[in-house]
Amino acid sequence: MNAKKVKESRIINTAQVLSCDLNNYNTLFGGVLMKKLDDAATLSARRHSREKECVTASTDSIDFLCPIHQTDSVCVESFVTYTGKTSMEVFCKVIAEDIMTGERRIAATAFLTFVAFGENKRPVEVPGVIPETEEEIFLYKTAKERAEIRKIRRQKSKELAAYISLKKPWDTEEEEK
Template sequence: MPQPKYARESMTVMTEMVLPNDTNTLNNLMGGRLLHFMDIAAAIAAQKHSNRIVVTASVDNVSFAEPIRLGNIVTMKAQVTRAFSSSMEVFIEVWAEDIPAGVRVSTNSAFYTFVAVDQSGRPIEVPAVIPETDEEKDRYESALRRRQLRLVLAGRMNAQDATELREYLKV
């Protein structure tokens, strides 16, 4: 079993500038381009935690709360919230900043799931996560419910077996 690691050790901050080639006809960052940026930042966090090659297994709901405009600076902060045998949940937050106007807004957040793999592409065990802050502890505690929901929705777990999720929903 790999040595457990602190959640903070996976912290990744990535910054991009929205250029004309990244935008749609309204001069806003294309959603697919943002998802690409987010996937990279989240994957780096998962790699930092696992010290392994990682593959994206799932992305939870991503809502686009605010448009990100041409020339804005996009900052993404990603961190592993919890690890299971070979998978890791990563929380990512996104902000857009108009530096000349002095405006910074939260635009997106999502949970990504990555699986660590060996050189042959087979899943490999990852270290446990040690949460320290209240926020890290909250995300850690709720990660099992989110995982069970993902597995039920994917048809990989029977809803009756999702004990944490059932307890939370009181069903």
């Protein structure tokens, strides 16, 4: 399977910030931005793998670096930075631009991991990536460390899940007997 250049998976989506997207601080809701990130990252994963179905396997921390206001446009840029056999790491950066002044700033960053599924709903092998720019090369070289951290975090999450109750909070112990 031939590797693909990072730029082949690049998705850029720019939108205005609407009043319905704002929280009580008059800044963009984090959840609205999270949806924009997942939407763009999904398209990057599909574009890279050329598979109909790519599912989000994990979202690393989304780092909100500065608020996004209604006077801003919000640009989400995503691209595949690294691949395993069936998984793809997708980097997202969010650029807020003050429409009146033209000032641009990095508002958020995130890494998401996707798995591509074939016709039989099973994971399929994905192409490798070829980084070209300084940014792409840096992200590629640092990807294995992030993957190891993800593995540890996933194991810790499984350990935690073993201790999480499935009981309904409103059920009492007496009712269960």
